[in-house]
Amino acid sequence: MNSGIILLAHGSRRETANEVLPRLAEMVKEEGKYDRINCAFLQFTSPDLREALKEQAEDGIKEITVVPVFLFNGIHLQEDIPEILAEERNKYPQVEIKLAAPLGADPRLGEIIKDRINEAREGV
Helix, strand or coil: CCCCEEEEEECCCCCHHHHHHHHHHHHHHHHCCCCCCEEEEEECCCCCCHHHHHHHHHHCCCCCEEEEECCCHHHHHHHHHHHHHHHHHCCCCCCCCEECCCCCCCHHHHHHHHHHHHHHCCCC
């Protein structure tokens, strides 16, 4: 099955802030499990989620997983993203569009936070 991943971030007016998402996409690509990996943003920059979904659907991807690179399950995850996905599912009924959980309070993030604390204390 053709499978695609869309990493979705909020987006920023500062281009340098948006550079993190493509770097994360490259990390996911290294695994080599997916036919297509795109980045998308909700606001302030492009491509937006609709554009990324359209690109994958038009390229014949049959299963798309949208991965919100968010820590909190706020209004975007509770309302905005589900609304966009519902509209896009109607446009592309041949594509199964799934929404992954946000990053949240994953223990692996806790480890990264502890690493950053240690780095700061050591002056790295």
